[in-house]
Amino acid sequence: MNFTKSWRAMLLLGGMCVITGCSSLGVEPWDRDVLAKDEMQLVSAPLDASLDDHIYFSKEASSGGRGFGGGGCGCN
Amino acid sequence: MSKPNNKRVSATLATATCALLGATPSAPVHAQELDKWDFDTALLYYGEDGDRVTDASLSLLATRKLVDDRSLTLGLSVDALTGATPNGALQQSVAQTFTHPSGNSAFTVPAGELPLDDAFRDTRVALSAKWQQPLGRLYTLSVGGDVSNEYDYTHLGVNAGLSRDFNQRNTTLSAGLAYSSDEFDPVGGTPAAFSPMLDVGDLSNRTGAETKDVLDVVLGISQVINRNTVVQLNYSYSNTEGYQTDPYRVLSVIDGSSGDPLARTPAPGVEGPSHVFRFESRPDTRTKHSLYTLAKRYFGGKVLDVSYRYMTDDWEIDSHTLDMHLRWPIGARQYLEPHVRFYTQSAADFYTVSLVDGQALPAFASNDYRLGDFDAVTAGLKFGFKMRGDHDASLRLELYQQRGTISSAQLVGNQVGQVAYPDLDAVIAQFSYSF
Numbered sequence: 001m002n003f004t005k006s007w008r009a010m011l012l013l014g015g016m017c018v019i020t021g022c023s024s025l026g027v028e029p030w031d032r033d034v035l036a037k038d039e040m041q042l043v044s045a046p047l048d049a050s051l052d053d054h055i056y057f058s059k060e061a062s063s064g065g066r067g068f069g070g071g072g073c074g075c076n
Numbered sequence: 077m078s079k080p081n082n083k084r085v086s087a088t089l090a091t092a093t094c095a096l097l098g099a100t101p102s103a104p105v106h107a108q109e110l111d112k113w114d115f116d117t118a119l120l121y122y123g124e125d126g127d128r129v130t131d132a133s134l135s136l137l138a139t140r141k142l143v144d145d146r147s148l149t150l151g152l153s154v155d156a157l158t159g160a161t162p163n164g165a166l167q168q169s170v171a172q173t174f175t176h177p178s179g180n181s182a183f184t185v186p187a188g189e190l191p192l193d194d195a196f197r198d199t200r201v202a203l204s205a206k207w208q209q210p211l212g213r214l215y216t217l218s219v220g221g222d223v224s225n226e227y228d229y230t231h232l233g234v235n236a237g238l239s240r241d242f243n244q245r246n247t248t249l250s251a252g253l254a255y256s257s258d259e260f261d262p263v264g265g266t267p268a269a270f271s272p273m274l275d276v277g278d279l280s281n282r283t284g285a286e287t288k289d290v291l292d293v294v295l296g297i298s299q300v301i302n303r304n305t306v307v308q309l310n311y312s313y314s315n316t317e318g319y320q321t322d323p324y325r326v327l328s329v330i331d332g333s334s335g336d337p338l339a340r341t342p343a344p345g346v347e348g349p350s351h352v353f354r355f356e357s358r359p360d361t362r363t364k365h366s367l368y369t370l371a372k373r374y375f376g377g378k379v380l381d382v383s384y385r386y387m388t389d390d391w392e393i394d395s396h397t398l399d400m401h402l403r404w405p406i407g408a409r410q411y412l413e414p415h416v417r418f419y420t421q422s423a424a425d426f427y428t429v430s431l432v433d434g435q436a437l438p439a440f441a442s443n444d445y446r447l448g449d450f451d452a453v454t455a456g457l458k459f460g461f462k463m464r465g466d467h468d469a470s471l472r473l474e475l476y477q478q479r480g481t482i483s484s485a486q487l488v489g490n491q492v493g494q495v496a497y498p499d500l501d502a503v504i505a506q507f508s509y510s511f
Contacts, residue, residue: 026246026300034304039379039403040372042298042308047116047137047508048458048472050151055122055504059478061421061446062395064312065368065385068235068254068292073200073224 043067114139118508125501128192129159144210151204151222160192162498164325164443165353166430167191168337169494173350177324178264179279182347190498193324200226214241222256231258235292246300254292261285262323269357270437273326275348281355288318288360308370316362326353327443332432335489354431356442364389379403393447395421409462415474417454423447429486429495445498450480456504465511472506 027035034040043049049066057063058073115138122131135153142148165172165185172191173184185191206220216239224231233256241248260266265282274281296310329338329352342348366387373380381401388394399417406412424447426440456474463469480497487495 025302026243027303029244031303034374035300035306037374037379040306040374042306042370042372044379044381045508047118047135048506051118051120051133051135051506055476056419059446059476059500059502060395060419060452061389061391061393061424062364062366062385062387062397062419064292064294064314064364065310065366065387065397066370066383068252068294068312073226073229073231 112140114141114510116508116510118506120504120506123503124159126190127160127194128500129157129161132156145216146209147207149204149206149208151202151206153200153202153224155198155200155202157198157200160194161324162445163191163193164322164327164356165191165351166328166330166337166443166491166495168328168351169490170337171350172337173348174326174353175273175276175347175349176264177262179274179277179282180264182276182349184350198226198228200224200229202231211238214245215239216241228262229258229260231256233257233290237294248296248298250294250296250298252292252294252296254290254294256290257287258290258318259285259287260319260323266319266323267355269321270354270431270441273349273353273355275342275346277346278348286319286323288316288320290314290316304374306372308368310366310368312364312366312368314362314364314366318360320360320362321356321358322442322444323355325356325442325444327356327428327441328352328430329354329433330430330488330491332434333489335430335487335491338433352433354437356444357440358426358442359391359440362389362391377405391447392425393421393423395419411460413458413460415454415456415458417452419452419454421450423449423483429482430488430491432488445478445480445500448480448482448497450478450497452476452478454504468508468510470506470508472504472508474504476500476502476504 038044043066053063054073115136118135120133120135122133124130133153133155135151137149137151139147139149163174165174167188167190169187171184171187173182174191175182177193183194202222202224204220204222206218208216208218211217218237220235222231222233233254235252235254237250237252239248239250265279265284266286268281268283271281291314293313294310296308298306298308300306330336331338337351340349340352364387366385368383368385370381370383379402383399385397386395397417397419401413401415403411403413424442426438426442427447428438428441429443431437431441454474454476456472458470458472460468460470478500480499482495482497484492
C-alpha cells in the first residue's frame, strides 16, 4: 500500500469531514446520555487494553494502532 | 458616589444564576481537587503450555480528576516472568547441547524436542505518568512519560497528544507523538551478528550494551454518528533505529543436502555446543505504518465494539487484526463480555529457519517464530459486577493460540516432516478491581 497516498487521503477525508460531511452527523449536546456511559468510551477498559497491548507486542510482530506502538520491554 | 461592592454583586449574581438553574449556591470552587483518586487494579496471569513463558503481573492505574477537566494518571506495573522460550535452533532427531546466554554453563535438549532456553527469568517494573487538560474551549492537551526496567533492559519514553473538537464535539481530530530510548544489556554481553555459539567460559564474541530509539506518530479522527454509535480511524507511523536483534536467539547451521545440523566438538575438558549455531541478526531500522478503525454501537443496553487494524512494515511483514467485544448486561449490576480476536501476519523477509553450511551468510536472518508466517486466535469471556460503593470487579479468562507455517522452500533434506513452526497455546486470566 502506498502510505503517502493513504495518509493524504486520510487528511483529505478528515478535512472534508470537519468542513462538510460530518457536520450533518452527530447529536445535540442534550442527546449524549448513551455516549457518556463508561462502556461507550473509545477505550472503555484502559487497564485491559494496556495489558493486551503488552501481551500481543511480546508475541506478535505488530503493535499499536489504537495508540502508540507500546513496547518498552525485552520481551523474549 | 460610593464604590460598588463587587463581592456582593458577584454573590447576588451567583444566587440568581443558581435559582435559574434550580441549584443551591455552594462555596466558591478554587483550583483544587474534585473528590479523590480513582484506582484501577489488575492481577494477570499469562501462561504458555509446554513449560514456556509464564507471566504473573500486578498493575495499578491511579487517576485524579481535578476541576476544569484536568486529570493526572499514574501507572505502575510489575511483571514476574519465568519459563522457557524457543532459542531459534531447530528440533533435531539427535540430542543437542547449548551454552547458556551467560556463557557460564551448558544445557542439553533431548532428541526430538524443540530447543528452549530454560534460563529465562526476569522481573519488570514499569512506571507511567500522564497529565491531561483542556486548552481553551475545544482543545485537549496531554503529556506523559514512562520508564521500565528489567534485568537486561531499560526503557525511557515521553509522549504528547493534542486533540480538537469540531461540530458540537461530534468530531475530534487528534495527533500524538511518542519518543523512546531503550537500552539492551544482555546477560553475558551482546553477541556479534552471526558469530558462532562458543564453549562455556568463552565470551570473545560479546560486546557491551546496545540501544534503540523509537519514534511514534498517531493521527486520528473520531466521529459521533448518532446517539448510539461512535467511530474512530487512526493512522500510525513508527520508526525504530538501533539494535532490534534478539541477543539470545540463534540459528542452526545445517548440511546443504541432508538438512542435518552440523556437529562440532567442544575444546577438551570444556562443555560447549554439540552443533554449529550462529547468533541471529536483524536490520537496525524498521518503519511501520498502520491503519486502525473502531466502531462502537449501543443497542438495547448492550455495547458492540469492533476494531480492525492493518499493519505493514519495511521488513515485509503485513498483518490484519480483527477484534470484537460484546458487553451484555445481566440485570443492573452485572455483565458478561465475550471477546474474539483474529490475527494473521506474513513472515519478515529475513525469516529463515536455518543457515546452510558453505553458503554465503545473508545480510540478516532470524528464526524468531514471532517474525514467521502465522495466524492467531483469542477467545475469551469477562464477567463484571458492581459491588458496594460503586466499586467494580471483573474476571477475565481467555485462550490464545498461534498456528504457523514454514514454507517448503525453507526446508532442506531431512528437515521435511521434522521441522515445524513452534505453535503456541496460552491462557490469560485476569482479576480486576476498581474503586
